Amino acid sequence: MTIDKQLPSTRTTELDSICLKAEVIPVLAIRRVEDAVPLAKALVEGGLSVLEVTLRTDCALEATQRIKEALPQASVGIGTVLTPAQYRQAEQVGADFVVTPGTTEALYRHGVSSPVPMLPGVATVSELMIGWQFGYRRFKFFPAEASGGVKALKAFAGPIPEARFCPTGGITLDNADDYLALKNVMCVGGSWLTPTPLVEAEDWNSIRELAREAAQRFHH
Ligand code: 3PG
Numbered sequence: 001m002t003i004d005k006q007l008p009s010t011r012t013t014e015l016d017s018i019c020l021k022a023e024v025i026p027v028l029a030i031r032r033v034e035d036a037v038p039l040a041k042a043l044v045e046g047g048l049s050v051l052e053v054t055l056r057t058d059c060a061l062e063a064t065q066r067i068k069e070a071l072p073q074a075s076v077g078i079g080t081v082l083t084p085a086q087y088r089q090a091e092q093v094g095a096d097f098v099v100t101p102g103t104t105e106a107l108y109r110h111g112v113s114s115p116v117p118m119l120p121g122v123a124t125v126s127e128l129m130i131g132w133q134f135g136y137r138r139f140k141f142f143p144a145e146a147s148g149g150v151k152a153l154k155a156f157a158g159p160i161p162e163a164r165f166c167p168t169g170g171i172t173l174d175n176a177d178d179y180l181a182l183k184n185v186m187c188v189g190g191s192w193l194t195p196t197p198l199v200e201a202e203d204w205n206s207i208r209e210l211a212r213e214a215a216q217r218f219h220h
Contacts, residue, residue, distance in 0.1 A: 011117035015138040016186070018075045018097055018117075019166060022050040023180055023218040025189040026211070027079060027168060028063075029056045035199055036063035037070045042204040043193065044074050046211025052099050052189060054080040065093045077119070084110040091116050099189075101142050103127060108134040119166060123147040128160055138164050138186070145170025150178045157184045173214065180218060188218075 019025075026043050028051060030036050036059070040051055051074055053064045060078065067076050078090035079099035087110050090098045095116055100107055103120040111118035112134060121140040122128045124147070131139060141153060144167035148155075153165060167179050168189035179185045193210050 012137045014117045015097065015119060016164075018050055018077075019138075019164075019186040021075060022048050022215070023187045024048055024176065024193070024214045025050045025052050025077075025166065025168075025187055026193040027052045027054060027189050027191045028194050029054050029191070030059060030063040031057050031199075033059035033062050033066065035202070036066045038202065038204050039194065039199060039207065040067040040071055040074060040076075042208040043211045044071055046208040046213075047215025048193065048211045049073060050075045050077070050187075052077045052079040054078075055082075055086055056080050061089055061093050064090075064095060068094050081107070081118075083107070087111070087114060087116075087118070099140055101140070103131060105130075108136070111136075125156060125159065128156060128163060132160065132163070137162060139166070140189070141165040141167040141169075143169030144179070144188075145175070149175075150182065153179070153182055153184060157182075173217070176214075176218060 026048055053060050064076055064078055075096040077097040077099050078095040081087050081090060081098050081100045084106050087098055098116055098118045101121040119138055119140045120131050120136055121142040122131055164184050164186045166187050166189055171188045171190040172192045176188050179188050198206050
């Protein structure tokens with residue numbers, strides 16, 4: 001497929017500059033809003049300054065607001081966005097970007113006129129082709145390991161070499177390298193940097209170390 005210059009802007013450049021800031025994006029599910037700032041601070045201090053706060057918990061929006069206020073240097077996205085209504089909520093709290101696990105036409109339509117860029121989730125070539133038609137060039141590949149992993153992404157590069165991905169779902173320190181070695185992978189995301197027991201124990205030092213380990217190992 002060729003790039004159609006007439007397509008609406010889907011803020012590929014903005015997404016690229018966000019993803020260039022870190023090869024690893026921690027995926028956060030914040031259960032206690034009080035954890036938001038110390039958790040984010042530990043990750044940013046460890047060297048990971050792009051975060052995805054998922055809408056899987058009730059306090060996600062407030063958590064995002066608090067992180068944005070306390071850590072203006074961080075890029076904070078809102079993930080697990082399933083509907084345009086949730087996309088609008090993300091816009092209202094000042095999210096830097098939006099991530100979706102899968103996509104719908106309604107999300108694509110909202111995304112092309114939103115001031116906040118979206119990283120739409122796809123798992124198959126057909127889904128990728130739909131996003132492509134809407135002008136999207138950057139995608140989340142989810143659930144990465146369950147959907148064919150590195151082999152699937154290599155195969156996507158055949159018909160659509162210009163598309164770039166942030167794979168998530170089953171990524172860990174052990175397999176991140178294999179993804180990051182691919183030309184069409186910009187960064188990876190995962191929840192392994194915020195293990196629930198460490199967050200519950202408020203063990204921010206250990207989380208800072210996990211972030212540091214990932215940041216050093218996967219430095220651009
Ligand atoms: C996501 O929403 O990106 C995933 O839940 C992260 O997947 P993981 O928990 O397997 O890292």
